[in-house]
Amino acid sequence: MTRPPLYTRRPFLAGLLRQLPLFAVLVVVAVGLAMVALEHWRRGLLVVGLALVGAALLRLVLPLRRVGFLAVRSRPVDVVLVGGAGVALTVLVLTVPGD
Template sequence: MTTPKRDRRARFTQLPLALVLLVVAVAALRIGQYHWRQGAALIGGALLMAGLLRAVLPTDQAGLLAIRGRPVDVLTYAALSASIFFFALTITGGPLS
């Protein structure tokens, strides 16, 4: 039998992922409005936020942000974030410029 405190805690387990996905949804909106650099930067920021959340939250509270071990997750999120920021800042031209 679960206690009410445990149920409340389980209810908010996926909140970190929901915050990251909210930023990605805003990024998709910006990309859809032809502001693709801002959208790409927001996606990079969402990945950076995912890495920071994974670094500070315990594994049982990180929800689906916890994929592998903490160091692997944080390094992967940081590397993906840096690469997306790099592409967003360096790519010029194209159909959305």
């Protein structure tokens, strides 16, 4: 006899597990913003930009049932918008003259 899937046995746990990619991205963004608040703005914004690029990569490779709330629009639109924002922020941080 096979066990029923997790989303029928424990829907709350299944919902939390589905949001792990978004949670990981939010944790990295929070670390980056904390760095900005502690006056390490260049490194902090670099971390935020790389977190956005990571979110785009997660959206690109994960199936829809695993990506959670990282899926807002269609896959190509999500990847282009989030990845583009991450690349733009990263390039901007790296090209602004130093202190």
